[in-house]
Amino acid sequence: MASLSLKHIRKVYPNGFEAVKDFNLEVEDKEFIIFVGPSGCGKSTTLRMIAGLEEISGGEFSIDGKIMNDVEPKDRDIAMVFQNYALYPHMTVFDNMAFGLKLRKVPKAEIKQKVEEAAKILDLDKLLDRKPKALSGGQRQRVAMGRAIVRNPKVFLMDEPLSNLDAKLRVQMRSEISALHQRLGATIIYVTHDQTEAMTLGTRIVVLKDGDIMQVDSPIKLYNEP
Ligand code: ADP
Numbered sequence: 408m409a410s411l412s413l414k415h416i417r418k419v420y421p422n423g424f425e426a427v428k429d430f431n432l433e434v435e436d437k438e439f440i441i442f443v444g445p446s447g448c449g450k451s452t453t454l455r456m457i458a459g460l461e462e463i464s465g466g467e468f469s470i471d472g473k474i475m476n477d478v479e480p481k482d483r484d485i486a487m488v489f490q491n492y493a494l495y496p497h498m499t500v501f502d503n504m505a506f507g508l509k510l511r512k513v514p515k516a517e518i519k520q521k522v523e524e525a526a527k528i529l530d531l532d533k534l535l536d537r538k539p540k541a542l543s544g545g546q547r548q549r550v551a552m553g554r555a556i557v558r559n560p561k562v563f564l565m566d567e568p569l570s571n572l573d574a575k576l577r578v579q580m581r582s583e584i585s586a587l588h589q590r591l592g593a594t595i596i597y598v599t600h601d602q603t604e605a606m607t608l609g610t611r612i613v614v615l616k617d618g619d620i621m622q623v624d625s626p627i628k629l630y631n632e633p
């Protein structure tokens with residue numbers, strides 16, 4: 408289970424710039440929340456605060472009622488998938504996928520089992536010894552996804568995970584992400600500029616502008632209003 412609560416969340420960067428202003432959102436367990444909005448409106452900053460990669464300047468963030476503001480990233484039950492995949496170039500697919508588990512001192516045998524299981528789901532089982540350089544864009548994207556799912560986290564954060572793929576792969580990965588959401592029963596927050604992705608994946612869409620929430624609605628309401 409993972410419900411998220413963001414209350415009066417603010418981010419002021421050290422240079423004084425207020426990137427997020429009074430962000431309020433209650434996310435229910437297993438929701439698929441989409442963040443949309445123009446470049447620079449604060450989508451990534453908000454995701455990074457949820458992941459613990461960026462300090463929260465004000466307000467309260469909690470998961471299942473537990474306040475998370477000061478919890479270390481590795482102690483949050485959250486995995487993040489980045490737009491640029493952030494794979495380690497010198498490591499194999501296996502080691503890239505195992506990285507987060509090693510960091511958390513998961514026993515070796517368990518790591519092997521989890522990585523192999525995820526690799527099977529993502530059709531990477533024949534590629535575990537390769538380096539990222541020797542993979543296609545779609546395969547790299549799957550490794551990034553695999554690194555997140557091996558941890559079986561309650562919360563997934565995805566920052567434009569498909570934007571570097573060609574149109575055909577985007578459609579394919581879109582349905583894979585939808586299937587993963589069902590299969591893992593995780594709560595997802597997903598940033599995209601793609602309206603089709605937003606409409607097909609999202610349970611609710613959050614529209615941001617200049618660090619503020621403009622609107623929160625279901626895809627049907629948001630995109631079918633006159
Ligand atoms: P989005 O993901 O919606 O494109 P971001 O969250 O990346 O937007 O950025 C929100 C705003 O915060 C932008 O105006 C950006 O320039 C600014 N910003 C991001 N990182 C920093 C930083 N480290 N210092 C100062 N301003 C930043």
Ligand code: ADP
Pocket residue numbers: 481486487493494495496503506507510554555
């Ligand atoms: P976790 O699953 O615990 O977040 P990751 O394997 O995603 O662990 O990586 C841990 C940290 O290292 C993350 O903050 C990620 O952004 C960063 N990271 C991963 N790959 C690279 C890379 N190739 N270059 C720089 N930073 C990276």
